[in-house]
Amino acid sequence: MIHLKQTIKDLAKKYSNEFIDIRHHLHANPELSYEEFETSAFIQKKLQAFDIPYQVMATTGVVGVIEGNNPSSRTIALRADIDALPIIEENDISYKSTKKGIMHACGHDVHTTCLLGAAKILKETAAEWNGTVKLIFQPGEERNPGGASIMIKEGVLQNPAPQAIFGLHVHPQLPIGQLSFRGGQVMASADEIYITIKGKGGHAAAPHLTVDTILIASTLIVSLQQIVSRNNNPLSPSVLSICSIQGGHTTNVIPSEVKLMGTFRALDEKWRFKAHELIKKQATELVRAMGAEIDVLIDVGYPSVYNHEELTAASRKLAEDYMGTEHVETTEVRMGAEDFGYYTQQIPGCFYRLGVMNEEKGITSGVHTPTFNIDESAIEIGIGMMAWLGANGKL
Ligand SMILES: [Zn+2]
Numbered sequence: 399m400i401h402l403k404q405t406i407k408d409l410a411k412k413y414s415n416e417f418i419d420i421r422h423h424l425h426a427n428p429e430l431s432y433e434e435f436e437t438s439a440f441i442q443k444k445l446q447a448f449d450i451p452y453q454v455m456a457t458t459g460v461v462g463v464i465e466g467n468n469p470s471s472r473t474i475a476l477r478a479d480i481d482a483l484p485i486i487e488e489n490d491i492s493y494k495s496t497k498k499g500i501m502h503a504c505g506h507d508v509h510t511t512c513l514l515g516a517a518k519i520l521k522e523t524a525a526e527w528n529g530t531v532k533l534i535f536q537p538g539e540e541r542n543p544g545g546a547s548i549m550i551k552e553g554v555l556q557n558p559a560p561q562a563i564f565g566l567h568v569h570p571q572l573p574i575g576q577l578s579f580r581g582g583q584v585m586a587s588a589d590e591i592y593i594t595i596k597g598k599g600g601h602a603a604a605p606h607l608t609v610d611t612i613l614i615a616s617t618l619i620v621s622l623q624q625i626v627s628r629n630n631n632p633l634s635p636s637v638l639s640i641c642s643i644q645g646g647h648t649t650n651v652i653p654s655e656v657k658l659m660g661t662f663r664a665l666d667e668k669w670r671f672k673a674h675e676l677i678k679k680q681a682t683e684l685v686r687a688m689g690a691e692i693d694v695l696i697d698v699g700y701p702s703v704y705n706h707e708e709l710t711a712a713s714r715k716l717a718e719d720y721m722g723t724e725h726v727e728t729t730e731v732r733m734g735a736e737d738f739g740y741y742t743q744q745i746p747g748c749f750y751r752l753g754v755m756n757e758e759k760g761i762t763s764g765v766h767t768p769t770f771n772i773d774e775s776a777i778e779i780g781i782g783m784m785a786w787l788g789a790n791g792k793l
Pocket residue numbers: 504540765766
């Protein structure tokens with residue numbers, strides 16, 4: 399195993415420039431969720447070149463399989479998301495997005511690169527590790543219903559069925575050279591809330607002749623905040639944010655309708671669905687008590703991401719072995735969402751973070767910003783670590 403670790407490190411170093419070029423190609427050619435046709439074709443071409451068999455799933459997803467020794471002894475899945483965002487890139491770089499209004503601003507170009515690099519290394523070292531590694535290149539992470547849910551429906555976790563799945567995300571707050579892990583609930587569920595309040599519009603000077611939807615909406619927004627603060631266990635993070643209020647268009651007319659939109663996030667899946675009921679009940683009763691009618695729609699999005707405790711502890715040990723203990727940290731819990739949560743609902747999973755920040759080089763922008771970028775020495779670490787987990791990761 400010491401031999402394999404060194405081999406993987408050497409190969410990651412040897413191939414790092416090749417994969418930085420691959421990242422540049424992907425970065426310059428981003429595609430939106432579920433439209434990743436060129437990206438998918440590029441991945442397929444690379445897998446062909448690496449002599450790795452694959453199949454296409456969920457239209458633009460690609461699933462490759464590499465067999466090591468005793469292929470049936472262990473099956474591990476490695477997952478990368480491949481889609482980009484509707485953002486206009488503001489970086490002044492040679493590999494800037496060539497597609498106006500589309501940008502790899504969440505680092506999925508890096509994730510795809512890391513998995514391709516790991517694939518090449520795992521194929522080359524297949525005689526030195528046991529089991530089967532499934533490579534999941536997944537579309538549509540950034541948009542409901544989430545490419546993960548589609549691929550699971552299409553059978554990505556069967557034939558062969560992985561016992562565990564690993565995924566990584568670039569982390570712009572984590573310095574280059576560092577990795578981070580955390581067991582348990584690590585990212586939140588994300589559900590969208592749409593509320594329409596229907597009252598009776600009229601002259602602003604005669605509110606007694608109206609059912610004032612603006613006042614009702616204001617009362618409702620304040621009231622809804624009490625659901626999280628009074629009904630949720632304060633030890634389990636949860637957030638309700640109303641982010642849009644639309645109604646009325648002038649100073650002296652009370653509108654007959656107001657629309658609210660917001661997001662609800664939670665770590666605990668039981669609380670999540672209990673909260674949905676509370677939101678619907680409280681909103682309906684309050685609005686009706688104030689004389690208006692209401693429609694509440696909660697669009698259920700991604701589940702929370704649960705990192706299997708033992709798998710994550712074992713993976714962290716592998717990372718410490720590969721990187722050195724001083725290069726492995728504990729990730730903070732985040733209220734962002736990830737469709738990786740669909741996999742962790744099905745099988746043990748470990749979603750870890752790759753440090754890409756470099757303050758000296760001014761690389762500090764967050765994901766989903768027009769200036770997001772990475773310190774590209776992360777590529778060598780990313781492909782090596784993913785190959786190392788592919789070769790050794792297990793419960
Ligand atoms: Zn994102």
